[in-house]
Amino acid sequence: MPKLLIVDDEPDIREFARNFFKKRKIEVFVASGGRQALDLISNEKPNLVLLDIRMEEMTGIEVLRELRKSNPDVKVVMVSGVEDEDTIKEANAYGVIGYIHKPFILEELEKLVLTQLNG
Amino acid sequence: MKYLILGMAIGFIGCHVCFLPVFRFKIYPYLNILIAFYTIPICYAIIKYRLMDIKLAVTRAGIFIFVYALVLGIPVWIGLRLLGKGPWLLPVTLMGFFATVGPFVYFYIQKRAENRLLQEQRRYQATLRQASSGMGKIKDLRKLLKMIVYVLTHAIQIEHALIYIYDQGQKGYVLGASKKRSSSNEQFIGSIEEKSALVQYLSNNKSLVIFEEIKQKSEDEKNSVLIQVIQTISPLKGELIVPIFIDQELIAIIVMGKKQSGKSYTEDDLGVFSILANQTALAIENAKFYEDMKRTHQQLFQAEKMATIGTMADGLSHQINNRFHALGFIAGDALDTIQMNKKELSEDKMKEVMTELERAFVRVQENVVQGGEIVQGLLKYTRKGDAGFTDVDIGAVFKSALEMAQFKIKTDQLKIIHDYVPNAIPKIKGNFTQLQEVFFNLIDNGYDAMMQRKHEAKEPSYQPTLIVYVLKEDGHAQIIFEDNGIGVKDEDMHKLFTPFFTTKLSSRKGTGLGLYVIKKIVEENHNGKVEMVSRYMQGTQMKLRLPIAIA
Numbered sequence: 001m002p003k004l005l006i007v008d009d010e011p012d013i014r015e016f017a018r019n020f021f022k023k024r025k026i027e028v029f030v031a032s033g034g035r036q037a038l039d040l041i042s043n044e045k046p047n048l049v050l051l052d053i054r055m056e057e058m059t060g061i062e063v064l065r066e067l068r069k070s071n072p073d074v075k076v077v078m079v080s081g082v083e084d085e086d087t088i089k090e091a092n093a094y095g096v097i098g099y100i101h102k103p104f105i106l107e108e109l110e111k112l113v114l115t116q117l118n119g
Numbered sequence: 120m121k122y123l124i125l126g127m128a129i130g131f132i133g134c135h136v137c138f139l140p141v142f143r144f145k146i147y148p149y150l151n152i153l154i155a156f157y158t159i160p161i162c163y164a165i166i167k168y169r170l171m172d173i174k175l176a177v178t179r180a181g182i183f184i185f186v187y188a189l190v191l192g193i194p195v196w197i198g199l200r201l202l203g204k205g206p207w208l209l210p211v212t213l214m215g216f217f218a219t220v221g222p223f224v225y226f227y228i229q230k231r232a233e234n235r236l237l238q239e240q241r242r243y244q245a246t247l248r249q250a251s252s253g254m255g256k257i258k259d260l261r262k263l264l265k266m267i268v269y270v271l272t273h274a275i276q277i278e279h280a281l282i283y284i285y286d287q288g289q290k291g292y293v294l295g296a297s298k299k300r301s302s303s304n305e306q307f308i309g310s311i312e313e314k315s316a317l318v319q320y321l322s323n324n325k326s327l328v329i330f331e332e333i334k335q336k337s338e339d340e341k342n343s344v345l346i347q348v349i350q351t352i353s354p355l356k357g358e359l360i361v362p363i364f365i366d367q368e369l370i371a372i373i374v375m376g377k378k379q380s381g382k383s384y385t386e387d388d389l390g391v392f393s394i395l396a397n398q399t400a401l402a403i404e405n406a407k408f409y410e411d412m413k414r415t416h417q418q419l420f421q422a423e424k425m426a427t428i429g430t431m432a433d434g435l436s437h438q439i440n441n442r443f444h445a446l447g448f449i450a451g452d453a454l455d456t457i458q459m460n461k462k463e464l465s466e467d468k469m470k471e472v473m474t475e476l477e478r479a480f481v482r483v484q485e486n487v488v489q490g491g492e493i494v495q496g497l498l499k500y501t502r503k504g505d506a507g508f509t510d511v512d513i514g515a516v517f518k519s520a521l522e523m524a525q526f527k528i529k530t531d532q533l534k535i536i537h538d539y540v541p542n543a544i545p546k547i548k549g550n551f552t553q554l555q556e557v558f559f560n561l562i563d564n565g566y567d568a569m570m571q572r573k574h575e576a577k578e579p580s581y582q583p584t585l586i587v588y589v590l591k592e593d594g595h596a597q598i599i600f601e602d603n604g605i606g607v608k609d610e611d612m613h614k615l616f617t618p619f620f621t622t623k624l625s626s627r628k629g630t631g632l633g634l635y636v637i638k639k640i641v642e643e644n645h646n647g648k649v650e651m652v653s654r655y656m657q658g659t660q661m662k663l664r665l666p667i668a669i670a
Binding site for chain 2: 010012013015016017019020023054056081082102103104105106107
């Protein structure tokens with residue numbers, strides 16, 4: 001089963017995203033913050049990471065930076081909300097597969113994730 | 120004054136010593152020399168105590184001595200020459216004595232008589248002078264106008280006094296205040312038009328108008344302009360009209376009724392009222408200026424609040440966006456479940472799906488509630504706060520301010536300690552919205568100071584902490600916001616409360632108006648005091664002193 005890691009500080013997102021992808025036979029891990037995310041990546045080696053940019057404890061960019069030091073190959077999709085251009089550019093520098101902008105319809109996310117996991 | 124008279128008297132007596140030898144007193148004019156000595160100590164006293172202009176004193180004394188020496192000396196000398204010594208010398212000497220004393224007695228009696236005659240007038244002129252000096256202190260325009268008409272009516276004992284103030288909107292002079300002695304129900308005219316004959320006349324002549332005089336003049340000269348003026352004044356029942364000018368502009372008109380004593384207004388009166396008019400003009404300008412300033416301050420507060428919301432826009436929009444995102448996700452997943460299962464539904468599966476949907480809708484509602492709270496909080500913050508003063512709970516203000524602050528700063532980065540017992544703290548007499556603004560700014564400033572220290576000092580064990588104390592101190596609550604942030608450098612301290620000054624790192628962080636607005640709100644609107652104690656790299660204490668609401 002493909003592994004998916006969802007990193008988001010909103011509890012509802014973690015709960016319902018997990019529901020959704022479980023129905024599609026994808027193993028879902030969730031992390032509410034950067035530290036937890038990095039640990040899970042090391043331990044579980046997910047096939048795809050959905051990384052929220054704006055979080056309380058550590059920002060998505062900081063997580064990405066840390067990640068690239070130890071795991072340069074992990075596929076990451078950034079989830080952006082109200083960020084400005086500069087932040088997006090910064091993320092690009094660390095190599096991301098793509099972006100998805102909040103709020104989005106689940107169909108979009110489904111397409112993106114399935115493509116990445118199968119391709 | 121006494122010294123001058125004494126000096127003159129002594130000088131005079133000394134002078135007369137010259138005449139003594141004529142009467143065969145064996146005192147020779149050696150004593151004349153003493154004259155100089157008598158006047159010297161007096162001159163010394165005058166100079167030392169600056170009793171008067173020395174030139175003036177010497178001149179006056181000199182003239183007095185000279186004139187009297189001639190006036191009395193010459194006739195006596197002539198008399199002696201022509202008549203020789205005789206009984207005539209005695210009456211003449213007496214005459215001389217009375218002539219000297221006479222003027223003084225004359226002036227004294229005249230002054231006393233005058234005072235008695237003009238006693239009434241002197242009395243109210245003194246009252247009016249007092250009133251003039253007191254006028255400048257009244258900042259409320261309404262109160263000022265009421266005071267003026269009251270003082271006029273009571274001091275001069277007139278039937279009524281009215282004051283009309285220029286109103287640009289109405290293009291005329293509107294009745295600002297009125298006072299009448301009698302309790303009759305007669306109403307006074309509400310306004311005088313800018314175009315009316317009276318206003319034109321006053322603007323052109325720039326002097327006081329006595330109704331009787333104008334009436335007489337209009338009958339004598341049959342002047343149509345004056346007749347129109349009379350027509351305007353008659354309904355006002357004014358005996359004396361006093362125009363108030365500032366910079367050639369007629370800003371107000373005072374109308375005074377007849378004196379209760381029936382006497383007419385004298386020249387003396389007019390003089391006093393002219394001065395009063397000038398004072399009134401300044402006092403009215405002062406009151407208007409003060410009102411303008413208050414309005415400007417209110418606008419400034421509102422502008423600062425709006426600007427602050429700008430700095431919160433980022434946090435606010437993130438929060439609201441997240442609510443929509445969550446709603447979308449929850450709805451999407453629920454929809455997905457329905458779509459996946461709607462074709463075939465066993466009873467068990469049905470139950471499972473229903474449970475899932477139930478859970479989904481519960482979460483939807485929760486997100487809706489959270490979204491609503493954000494909106495409510497924002498509205499509470501933006502409300503103009505004209506609601507006036509109420510008994511305010513400090514704890515509630517702090518909680519509210521902290522809620523708003525969460526949209527701008529990461530409150531979980533700080534340790535916040537309340538050093539007070541929530542229900543034991545006294546309520547303050549104040550405006551909730553304004554105090555919320557003050558507390559918000561203090562929390563925000565504390566946060567920025569602490570973050571600045573965190574990034575600049577790089578102390579590994581640094582724990583940013585904000586402590587709020589509330590103490591009770593003789594009818595006032597002392598609220599202290601203490602942070603262990605970067606503090607303020609000594610050289611910046613005096614600039615701190617000036618508008619647009621900020622040491623914050625980015626313009627997105629601050630408008631530079633925070634402390635200025637805090638000071639104005641606390642000190643001007645709440646009659647409180649703001650104090651700041653700070654040490655660079657150690658921390659800052661912001662102390663607010665606010666009056667407690669009396670039960």
